[in-house]
Amino acid sequence: MGLNGFKCFIVAAFSLFFVFGQNVAFASEEVSAEAAAEHGAAGGEEKFNPGEAILHHIADAHEWHFFTIKKADGSEFHGTLPLPVIVYSPQRGLSMFMSSAFHHGTHAHNGYKIDHGKIVAVDANGNIDESVKVYDFSMTKNVVQMIIALIVLVWLLTSMAKKYAKGQGVNSAPKGLQNAIEPVITFVRDDIAKANLGPKYQKYLPYLLTVFFFILINNIFGLLPGAANVTGNIAFTAMLGIISFFVILFSTNKHYWQHIFWFPGVPLPVKFLMMPVELLGVFTKPFALIVRLFANMTAGHIIILSFISLIFIFTEMSKVAGVAFTPVSIAFAVFIYLIEILVAFIQAYIFTNLTAVFIGGVIGDHHHDEEGHDHH
Missing domain, CATH: 3.10.330 (Vcp-like ATPase; Chain A, domain 2)
Known part of the structure; x- marks a missing residue:
């Protein structure tokens, strides 16, 4: 990707974030405070378990939990949305x-x-x-948030399509939300679809745009206070990877499978050695898509929650130590949170770009073979 394309991506990413996002740097701090209330010293003896608290808040649930308030009589009020x-x-x-x-x-x-x-x-x-x-x-909170993300995605793209149909952005300069989204669409078209698929990019552009925006919207939602970490769920990323896997398979041709099962131009013994390796590569590609998105989005949330958990760990050792370490912990958490905003865009780009690369790989052999026949 060229320098101009990279600049376009950065500008588009931050434009889209400032339209959709809010400055919610204390999202994970609120979550960890709830964890402390739930797993804190009930009766004054139970210690804070950081591992259990972190896993609890990145996992799926059958209710949407926002906060917990401890009443004067010792009972607790849970601010939740039942599902x-x-x-x-x-x-x-x-x-x-x-x-x-x-x-x-x-x-x-x-x-x-x-x-x-x-x-x-x-x-x-x-x-x-x-x-x-x-x-x-x-209908768990991950499912509900995916439905919300789908509604936002449909509303976002259909509203833009209506503006283009009326001539806005065609006969005149784009405005408002259209002005923020158009550079992103142009980036996906020029630097992902065209760069990897060549003249066949229009066939796959709708899918690539859908994947990019669906992952991006869920990534951004996952950074909001009380939201679900959908892209940090292996079932979600697995389904996206499986869909991409079938798109890749349906894009193959006989030339591609010939290179998988009977690689031309190599000695016979080498063909038998390459066959299992090439066949394994067919399945490792979608597996890489699945694990990469899941691991990166989960790791960011775990790191943020780990920094906040240190406050409660130091507080159990000494209240003075807990108070002294709080600014340091929050500073690191906010820093990682800001990085996670960039990671949300980067991971959407990587998943979409790798999907385009894999599709281009399975249709590329046929393209080169045709060029060779024309040349001869």
């Missing part, structure tokens, strides 16, 4: 109710309860009944 629970069991049939019926995991309802974030069947005494198979189709 629909939809479970099916061959033995018990279909059950639908709101997650508030579980009372934050302390009660069972209709023969089910939440055990370590997973809905399980229980017997009349409240014990887990492993003989009952449970299929969970609930």
Whole structure:
């Protein structure tokens, strides 16, 4: 990617962030404060468990938890948004109710309860009944946030399409949101699609734009206070990788598979050695897409929460140490948070660019072969 293309990407990234994002540097601090309240000294003896608190807040859940307030009488008020629970069991049939019926995991309802974030069947005494198979189709916070991201994506692109249809941005300069999004679309078209796919870029441009903006919107939402870390969920990235895998497969031709199973122009013994390696490469490409996005987005959240957890760890050692270390911890957390804003754009770009590279790889052999025949 050339210098001008890189500059275009940086400008487009920050333009889009200032349209969508807010300066919410204390997002993860609020999350960790909730973790301290939940896992703090109940009765004055239980110690703060940073590992459990961090994993709890980056995992999916059946309710949207925002804050916890401890009342004067010792009880706690949880600011949560309950979500629909939809479970099916061959033995018990279909059950639908709101997650508030579980009372934050302390009660069972209709023969089910939440055990370590997973809905399980229980017997009349409240014990887990492993003989009952449970299929969970609930609307968890990751699912709800993906739906919200999809709505934003459709609204964003359709509103821009309507403006172009009216001539704005064609006969006149783009304005407002259109002015912020257009450089990003141009960047994906010129520096990702055209650069890797050549004259066939128009066929794949709608998919590449959809993937880029869908990942980007979910990445940005994941940095907002109380939001879900959707792109840090391996199931989400796996589905994106599988979709890209099928797009790559449907783009192949006989020349590509000939290079996989019977590489031309090499000795026969070498062909047998290269065949398993080349075949393995077909599956490692989407696997790389899946793991790269998941690992990078999860790591950033864990690092931020780890810095904030140090406040509570030092406080348990000494209140003076906790107070003294708080500014340092918050400063590092804010620094990592600002980096995560850039990473949100970079990871959307990397996933989309690698997808285009892999697609270009499977259609490139045919292109070169045709050029060779024309030359002869």
